[in-house]
Amino acid sequence: MSRxxxxxxxxxxxxxMVAFIKQEALEKxxxxxxxxxxxxxxxxxxxxxxxxxxxxxxxxxxxxxTEVAQKIAQSAQINKSRLRILQAREQCLQDLFSTARExxxxxxxxxxxxxxxxxxxxxxxxxxxxEENVTLYSKKKDVSVVExxxxxxxxxxKEISGRTIIFSVEGELSSESAGGVVLIGNNKRIVINNTLxxxxxxxEDKMLPEIRMDLFGINxxxxxxx
Amino acid sequence: xxNQSSQGIQTLLEAEKDAASVxxxxxxxxxxRLKDARSQASKxxxxxxxxxxxxxxxxxxxxxxxxxxxxxQVDKETEQKISELKKVYEAHKDAVLDKILDRVTKVNPExxxxxxxxxx
Numbered sequence: 001m002s003r004x005x006x007x008x009x010x011x012x013x014x015x016x017m018v019a020f021i022k023q024e025a026l027e028k029x030x031x032x033x034x035x036x037x038x039x040x041x042x043x044x045x046x047x048x049x050x051x052x053x054x055x056x057x058x059x060x061x062x063x064x065x066t067e068v069a070q071k072i073a074q075s076a077q078i079n080k081s082r083l084r085i086l087q088a089r090e091q092c093l094q095d096l097f098s099t100a101r102e103x104x105x106x107x108x109x110x111x112x113x114x115x116x117x118x119x120x121x122x123x124x125x126x127x128x129x130x131e132e133n134v135t136l137y138s139k140k141k142d143v144s145v146v147e148x149x150x151x152x153x154x155x156x157x158k159e160i161s162g163r164t165i166i167f168s169v170e171g172e173l174s175s176e177s178a179g180g181v182v183l184i185g186n187n188k189r190i191v192i193n194n195t196l197x198x199x200x201x202x203x204e205d206k207m208l209p210e211i212r213m214d215l216f217g218i219n220x221x222x223x224x225x226x
Numbered sequence: 227x228x229n230q231s232s233q234g235i236q237t238l239l240e241a242e243k244d245a246a247s248v249x250x251x252x253x254x255x256x257x258x259r260l261k262d263a264r265s266q267a268s269k270x271x272x273x274x275x276x277x278x279x280x281x282x283x284x285x286x287x288x289x290x291x292x293x294x295x296x297x298x299q300v301d302k303e304t305e306q307k308i309s310e311l312k313k314v315y316e317a318h319k320d321a322v323l324d325k326i327l328d329r330v331t332k333v334n335p336e337x338x339x340x341x342x343x344x345x346x
Binding site for chain 1: 246248256260304311312
């Protein structure tokens with residue numbers, strides 16, 4: 001049909017073309033919209049997932065930090081409690097020892113016992129020193145008692161060691177002392193402090209494990225007793 | 227004839243224009259959709275975050291409560307132990323004091339074990 005088209009045919013061809021153009025456009029538009037909706041869903045899901053994951057991590061970290069802080073607080077608590085108990089124990093010991101220090105003041109009341117004690121401590125000290133000439137320092141008011149004790153001590157010393165010794169008594173000890181003697185030998189170079197105060201002091205230290213057991217019970221955590 | 231063809235071309239051009247605007251509208255729809263995705267996602271995330279924050283806060287306050295309780299309990303136990311301690315101390319104090327005083331006065335003078343008594 002190569003003859004030229006008449007008007008109706010032209011019109012119909014026109015309409016067909018217009019319809020075609022429109023149809024193509026609508027299809028393309030639909031494609032675009034469908035794809036847009038897909039992309040919408042994907043993008044939204046991706047963003048939500050990303051962000052919620054980040055938030056979860058954040059709160060997990062926070063939670064752990066809280067846990068750690070709580071544990072630290074607990075531990076600090078327990079420590080503080082232990083320290084307070086130890087402090088209370090220390091207080092008891094202080095009280096004990098200060099009472100002891102008061103009590104030894106009255107040890108010198110019993111004349112006979114005091115005399116025996118003095119003699120004993122003198123011999124004890126002399127046997128350590130093994131000197132021939134020993135000076136005894138005592139309280140001023142004890143001088144005569146100590147002189148008597150020294151006499152007895154001479155004999156006891158000879159008995160035990162077979163050696164002779166000479167004692168000289170001087171009242172140089174402070175009157176605040178609870179009693180006892182200080183032995184001095186070898187030209188004032190050797191000093192043995194055998195006063196009641198010093199003996200108590202040494203005992204305080206040495207008896208601590210025993211005192212601990214008597215006052216506070218045995219230590220459940222201890223394994224070695226030698 | 228040329229009038230007819232130019233009219234035809236005009237019609238076609240208009241059809242093209244309409245088509246282009248339909249497609250353009252679709253493209254705008256797409257852009258809008260992407261924006262919607264972002265804003266909706268952001269809103270959901272906000273919600274989630276708020277929820278998580280509340281969970282965390284309630285956990286924290288529960289912890290704080292239990293810590294306080296624990297503290298009070300530990301303190302009470304400590305006080306108890308200390309008063310127990312003092313009671314036991316008072317009960318044994320005198321016995322221990324006697325022991326100490328006893329040892330202060332106990333003397334046992336002896337020769338050093340490496341030495342021998344001199345026989346005169």
